[in-house]
Each structure stands twice: as C-alpha cells, then as structure tokens.
Amino acid sequence: MAKIAEKCPHIDVTVVDINEARIAAWQSDDLPVFEPGLLECVKVALGRNLFFSTAVDEAIAAADVVFISVNTPTKTYGVGAGKASDLKWVEKCARQIARVSTSDKIIVEKSTLPVRTAETIRKIIEGSGNENNMQVLSNPEFLAEGTAMTDLENPDRVLIGGETTPEGTAALNALVDVYANWVPRERILKTTLWSSELSKLTANAFLAQRISSINAISALCEETGADVDEVAFAIGMDSRIGPKFLKASIGFGGSCFQKDILNLVYLCESFGLNEVAAYWEQVITMNDYQKHRFSRRIVKSLFGTVSSKRIAILGFAFKKDTNDTRESSAIYICQDLLTERAEIAIYDPKVPAAQIFRDLGLDAEGKDADGNKLVSICSSAQEACDGAHALAILTEWDAFKEDQLDYSDIYKRMEKPAFAFDGRNLVDLDKLREIGFEASGIGKPRVE
Numbered sequence: 001m002a003k004i005a006e007k008c009p010h011i012d013v014t015v016v017d018i019n020e021a022r023i024a025a026w027q028s029d030d031l032p033v034f035e036p037g038l039l040e041c042v043k044v045a046l047g048r049n050l051f052f053s054t055a056v057d058e059a060i061a062a063a064d065v066v067f068i069s070v071n072t073p074t075k076t077y078g079v080g081a082g083k084a085s086d087l088k089w090v091e092k093c094a095r096q097i098a099r100v101s102t103s104d105k106i107i108v109e110k111s112t113l114p115v116r117t118a119e120t121i122r123k124i125i126e127g128s129g130n131e132n133n134m135q136v137l138s139n140p141e142f143l144a145e146g147t148a149m150t151d152l153e154n155p156d157r158v159l160i161g162g163e164t165t166p167e168g169t170a171a172l173n174a175l176v177d178v179y180a181n182w183v184p185r186e187r188i189l190k191t192t193l194w195s196s197e198l199s200k201l202t203a204n205a206f207l208a209q210r211i212s213s214i215n216a217i218s219a220l221c222e223e224t225g226a227d228v229d230e231v232a233f234a235i236g237m238d239s240r241i242g243p244k245f246l247k248a249s250i251g252f253g254g255s256c257f258q259k260d261i262l263n264l265v266y267l268c269e270s271f272g273l274n275e276v277a278a279y280w281e282q283v284i285t286m287n288d289y290q291k292h293r294f295s296r297r298i299v300k301s302l303f304g305t306v307s308s309k310r311i312a313i314l315g316f317a318f319k320k321d322t323n324d325t326r327e328s329s330a331i332y333i334c335q336d337l338l339t340e341r342a343e344i345a346i347y348d349p350k351v352p353a354a355q356i357f358r359d360l361g362l363d364a365e366g367k368d369a370d371g372n373k374l375v376s377i378c379s380s381a382q383e384a385c386d387g388a389h390a391l392a393i394l395t396e397w398d399a400f401k402e403d404q405l406d407y408s409d410i411y412k413r414m415e416k417p418a419f420a421f422d423g424r425n426l427v428d429l430d431k432l433r434e435i436g437f438e439a440s441g442i443g444k445p446r447v448e
C-alpha cells in the first residue's frame with residue numbers, strides 16, 4: 001500500500017488495522033516490519049496520501065477500493081486443522097465491509113486464499129442485503145520478504161483476476177489503471193478469479209518445490225562427495241531449469257510457503273485428489289527432514305552429545321534482511337538442540353530477544369516450563385561464540401560472511417575442537433578449516 005501511495009500521489013491510501021500498536025509503529029521510525037527501503041518509501045507518502053488508522057469502519061465507508069490483506073494462517077482446530085487456511089479474519093472483513101458500506105466498492109483479495117474464496121466473500125455480501133454494486137477481485141501478492149521494495153517497484157508480473165461480467169471487467173480495469181502508474185501494462189495479467197487465486201498457491205508450491213528438490217540432492221551430495229553448489233550451477237545453466245532458487249540450505253521458512261502448500265494439499269484432498277495432495281505434501285516432508293538432518297548432524301559431530309555444551313546460533317530470522325521468524329528453520333533446529341539439553345547462545349542482527357523466547361516457547365526471561373535457562377540472547381556474534389563448542393549459521397546475513405566477521409577471533413574464543421556448521425553455505429569452508437575449524441556445510445564434500 002505504501003508503494004501504491006508513493007507511485008500514485010492522486011490516490012489516497014488509508015491502511016487500517018485492529019492492532020493499535022502496529023498502527024502507531026507504522027507512523028514512527030521503528031516500523032513493525034524490517035524491510036530494506038520500506039521506511040524511505042513510507043516517509044515519501046506519509047501524511048501526503050498515505051494514512052494509518054484504527055478507524056476501520058470509517059475508512060471502509062470512505063473507500064472506492066478495499067484491499068483485504070489480513071492474516072490467513074493454517075487452521076489449528078476443527079475440520080482441516082493443520083492444513084486448511086483459517087479464513088475467519090477474511091470472513092470478518094467481508095461482513096464488516098457489507099455492514100458499513102453505503103456506496104459501490106471494489107473489494108480486492110490481497111491475502112493468499114484458497115480457490116473460490118471470492119465466491120464466499122460475494123455470498124456474504126449478497127446475503128447481507130447490501131444493495132450497492134460490490135465487485136470482488138483477486139490480486140495476489142508475489143513480493144518476497146527481504147526484497148519486497150524492489151519486487152514491488154519492478155514486479156515480474158501483477159496478477160488480477162475478476163469476473164467476466166461488464167461490471168467485473170470495469171472493476172478489473174480500474175485496478176489495472178492503478179498499477180499502470182508504474183508497472184508496464186504488458187506485465188499486468190488479467191485472468192478469471194479462480195485462475196488468479198490458484199496461481200498464487202501454485203507459484204509458492206513451485207518455488208518451495210525447487211528448494212526441497214535441491215535439498216534432497218544435497219543429502220545425496222554429502223554421501224557421494226559431490227558439491228551441491230556445483231551441481232546447482234551446472235543444472236541451472238540449462239535454460240529450461242534456470243539458476244534461481246537452487247540454493248541448498250537448512251530448508252525454507254517464512255509465513256507463506258508451508259501454509260500455502262498445506263492449503264493446496266487440503267484443497268486437493270477435499271476434491272478427492274489424493275495422489276496430487278501426497279505429491280505436494282512431500283515438499284513439506286522434505287523440508288522437515290532437512291531441518292532435523294542438520295540438528296542431528298550437529299549432535300553426531302559433537303561426539304554424540306551436546307548436553308551442557310554451548311552452541312552459538314548465528315541468525316534466527318527465516319532469511320536475511322527481514323526480522324520475520326515465522327516458520328524459521330532456526331526455531332526447529334534450536335528446539336532439537338534444546339531437547340538434547342544444549343545451552344544455546346543466539347545472535348541475530350534484527351530479531352529481538354522477546355520474539356526469540358516466544359518462538360521457542362520460553363517465558364519472558366528465556367526459561368522453559370521447568371525453570372531451566374538454556375537459551376541466552378547475545379548482542380554480537382563474538383559474544384555468542386565465547387566459550388562455545390560449536391557455531392551454527394542459520395540465517396544468511398551478510399554480516400556472517402568471512403570478509404565481514406573475523407573468524408580467527410571467533411575461533412580463539414571457542415572451545416577446541418571448534419565446530420562450524422554452515423546451514424546456508426555462506427562461508428568458504430576451506431578458509432575456516434585453515435583457521436582450525438572443523439567446518440561443514442550443506443551438500444558439501446566431507447573432510448575425512
């Protein structure tokens with residue numbers, strides 16, 4: 001919305017949220033979301049044509065176009081628990097729009113939704129007796145966290161789905177005109193509602209599948225002495241495969257991939273397409289395997305036990321350049337290590353201590369249910385590595401590369417033998433080995 005406000009000074013954009021703290025933070029220098037370039041973008045339009053408010057009803061009533069961008073997490077209860085999307089927030093929005101609207105509106109699904117949610121929204125509005133002309137469009141968001149601002153500035157494509165009625169086409173064209181203020185028209189795709197909704201789930205499923213595919217091969221590389229980065233480079237030069245998204249790692253995280261694939265799996269199951277569901281579910285199974293494989297390797301390398309050993313965790317966010325930790329692989333790896341009673345010392349450049357404690361199911365002081373304090377949060381990588389038996393790079397922050405972090409100094413601070421586990425293939429393992437580390441990466445040849 002900030003990008004639309006920046007690019008379209010003639011359009012007033014009001015962002016509303018029921019969360020007062022978030023609305024206050026959006027108007028400060030400390031935004032709720034860390035994203036390179038976002039603060040600058042917000043500042044260009046803030047108070048000019050970009051406004052933040054908790055007055056939801058008033059903002060809906062005044063708007064010509066309403067974007068529904070609320071959370072759609074995986075359902076945790078009842079039918080479809082663990083797979084289906086929980087649409088209660090979307091449904092609440094639809095009811096609220098129906099209740100407070102006194103003029104025609106274009107309602108845009110920006111949240112990622114199961115196919116045919118637009119029909120639900122339409123039925124709710126029709127059932128409410130609101131007689132204004134309400135057109136529902138699907139406009140899924142393809143930005144990636146960490147590169148959101150450049151993705152929005154220069155999107156590969158903008159996708160808009162609408163009904164093929166004259167009113168639907170008019171609404172669709174109105175939204176096309178908004179994006180056309182900065183996106184070339186040939187990159188703005190128009191489809192039916194159902195194609196648009198399904199394309200978003202499919203895009204995430206394909207992206208996650210590439211990661212699981214290369215991660216599957218990384219396990220085989222370790223057994224055979226092949227180097228997964230060399231394999232990825234070699235296959236990526238095939239123009240039919242392409243070079244992107246072939247980086248082996250401890251697995252994908254983030255709020256979208258897992259939830260959207262599970263949503264797709266649920267959708268397939270509900271149509272009785274069990275083989276199709278199982279096919280996509282394997283992407284998640286592979287991802288879980290990759291996380292646990294990494295923590296098992298740490299334990300095995302440290303002579304079969306990490307109990308009372310200090311392990312430095314470098315990075316907790318699900319990827320670099322974001323403070324988002326939702327579904328971060330670091331959570332699962334740390335939990336595995338805590339189950340083995342390791343003492344873990346975590347440093348992340350952007351994730352606050354309270355968030356890490358919450359993610360690990362600990363209290364505000366970092367203690368578990370039995371009162372044990374096994375997790376400490378550090379303010380530098382050096383501090384985390386002080387006295388550690390091993391370090392594990394879990395997020396690919398640039399600050400952890402060997403030209404930015406003095407690994408010789410880190411080595412001196414650690415117990416010997418000093419182990420380094422690079423979960424992101426970020427550092428040059430040979431350089432670390434020269435320093436003295438027992439270093440290993442993902443899908444990299446082992447040193448006997």
Ligand SMILES: NC(=O)c1ccc[n+]([C@@H]2O[C@H](COP(=O)([O-])OP(=O)(O)OC[C@H]3O[C@@H](n4cnc5c(N)ncnc54)[C@H](O)[C@@H]3O)[C@@H](O)[C@H]2O)c1
Pocket residue numbers: 016017018019022056069070071072089092093110111112113141142143144145255256
């Ligand atoms: N995060 C991403 O990178 C990304 C990318 C593409 C699509 N999406 C999709 O966008 C949607 C939102 O994702 P997110 O990461 O921003 O979620 P989020 O949980 O960070 O934010 C959702 C916000 O909606 C607010 N909200 C909930 N109900 C409300 C209501 N009735 N009225 C007003 N505000 C309400 C919440 O307070 C919260 O601040 C999801 O469907 C997600 O799949 C996210």
